[in-house]
Amino acid sequence: SLLFLVLSIPIIIVVLISGWIVWKNGYQPARFFVLAMSIPLLIAIIEPLSRLGLLTGRDNTYLTRVINDGALVILLSLALADRINYHKREAEESADKLRQSEALTNQFLDAQPVGVAVYGRDSLLRFINQATLDLFRLQRRNLGSKLEEAIHLFHPLKSGSNSPFPNENLPIVLALGGKSSRPEEMEFEIQGERITVETQSKPIYGPDGSIEYA
Numbered sequence: 600s601l602l603f604l605v606l607s608i609p610i611i612i613v614v615l616i617s618g619w620i621v622w623k624n625g626y627q628p629a630r631f632f633v634l635a636m637s638i639p640l641l642i643a644i645i646e647p648l649s650r651l652g653l654l655t656g657r658d659n660t661y662l663t664r665v666i667n668d669g670a671l672v673i674l675l676s677l678a679l680a681d682r683i684n685y686h687k688r689e690a691e692e693s694a695d696k697l698r699q700s701e702a703l704t705n706q707f708l709d710a711q712p713v714g715v716a717v718y719g720r721d722s723l724l725r726f727i728n729q730a731t732l733d734l735f736r737l738q739r740r741n742l743g744s745k746l747e748e749a750i751h752l753f754h755p756l757k758s759g760s761n762s763p764f765p766n767e768n769l770p771i772v773l774a775l776g777g778k779s780s781r782p783e784e785m786e787f788e789i790q791g792e793r794i795t796v797e798t799q800s801k802p803i804y805g806p807d808g809s810i811e812y813a
Contacts, residue, residue, distance in 0.1 A: 628685050631678035722746040758784040774800035774813030
């Protein structure tokens with residue numbers, strides 16, 4: 600047992616140094632780990648010295664081990680709780696940065712002089728800029744509305760005719776199916792007036808390669 604304590608000292612020191620390096624590199628939860636591992640090191644030094652008679656005083660080996668185990672459990676529990684809070688804060692910060700990035704992107708698209716509308720793969724409206732609102736004389740963005748509702752509302756027609764534009768050939772429908780469309784002229788009925796619009800759609804893929812938007 601005495602030999603085991605002596606041999607464990609270098610191992611504990613290596614673990615302590617590793618924890619200290621991680622702490623200094625910015626990982627704050629490591630500070631409780633370093634404190635926790637300091638206790639076994641202290642016990643591994645004191646107990647052999649006490650058994651060899653190099654330290655005077657009453658032998659409280661059992662009490663020392665109980666205190667050691669209790670303090671170790673408490674500090675490791677604090678380290679675990681701090682680690683959970685650390686990763687929670689990181690997740691919240693990442694979410695905030697993502698929201699800020701999305702807000703900047705929306706502001707950029709909203710400032711474009713051409714109409715931009717984005718539909719999700721579920722055919723729900725995710726974004727529409729001010730130029731599109733003005734072009735189609737819309738008062739509200741109506742995010743979350745269905746693509747079918749927009750098709751029914753504006754009656755897309757083939758350019759120069761009264762023939763309805765086939766829904767399956769609409770650029771946005773093709774894009775949601777994975778096909779990029781060429782610029783296509785079509786006409787829309789807006790408040791009793793027919794206007795000609797050149798439209799083009801492209802699919803937007805997510806990290807896994809599936810279509811997310813168009």
